[in-house]
Structure formats: C-alpha cells, structure tokens
Amino acid sequence: MLTDGSARRLHFWSGVIILSIFLSGAVAGAGVFALVRPPAPPRSYRGFSAHLSELGLTPEQHEKAKPILAKHRATVEAALKETFPQVRAADEQLDRELRPILTDTQRRKLDEILARRRPPQRKPGFHGPPSGGPDDRRLAGDTPPAPSSPAH
DSSP states (O other), X not given: OOOHXXXXXXXXXXXXXXXXXXXXXXXXXXXXXXXXXXXXXXXXXXXXXXXXXXXXOOHHHHHXXXXXXXXXXXXXXXXXXXXXXXXXXXXXXXXXXXXXXXXXXXHHHHHHHHHHHSOOOOOSSOOSSOSOOHHHHHHTTOOOOOOOOOOO
C-alpha cells in the first residue's frame, strides 16, 4: 500500500510525464509541419496600380499611365519572385532566434502583429472572383471611370 504522501507524489510525477510527452509531440509535430509545408507563393505585385484611383487621374493621364505601369510590372515581379525565397528564409530564421528571448505575453503580441501583416491562407477550392479591384480591370484595358462631379 502506498501512503497518502507517496500516492500524491506518484500522481504528480505521472501527470508531469504525461504532460511532457504531450508537449514533446506538439513541438515535434509543429517542427515537421514547418519543414514539409511548401512556401507560400509571392503575391502579385500591384505597386502603383493599387493607388491610381486615389490620385484622381484624368482619363488622359490614366491612358498615359497604363503603358508605364505595364513596362515595369514584369521587371518588378521577376525581382520579387527571385528574392522571395531568401526573404522568407531570413524572416523565418529571425523568428526562430527571437521567440526564445520573449515572454509568453510578448510572443502572443508578436503573433497578433504577424497575423495583421500576413494575408489569411486560403484553402484549395473556389473563392469567388480573383482579388483586385476596379483598378486592375482598368489597367487591363477597360475604360477608366468618368471623373466624379462635386455633390450639390
């Protein structure tokens, strides 16, 4: 028979061992997931075209801007595609080195900051029309919108 004190010690250490095994499995699973997960593809470069509507361009300015944007888009997208894997690897290494020195509260705050920075991951399947607003369609050759008139 176990005494009351030794029974409590046995229960305590059993719980510690079970918790340690669970946590070890969770860490190993997260590590394997990080290793086998394919890198996210770089997003399409929108650069200046994303902000054209904010500039209030006239139809004439818009027509002049389209070929300028088209001329540089391929160069910028190629540069992003080439350097994206290096940037992602450096970002992940920074995360691995920084997290151990943070408190739990700071790690949660970092997770919140990173969640705001990163777009949500989409699951495979249909998600509606492609992303991009009316600026993308106009740059593809559609007619620009008529200038807005002041409200009376």
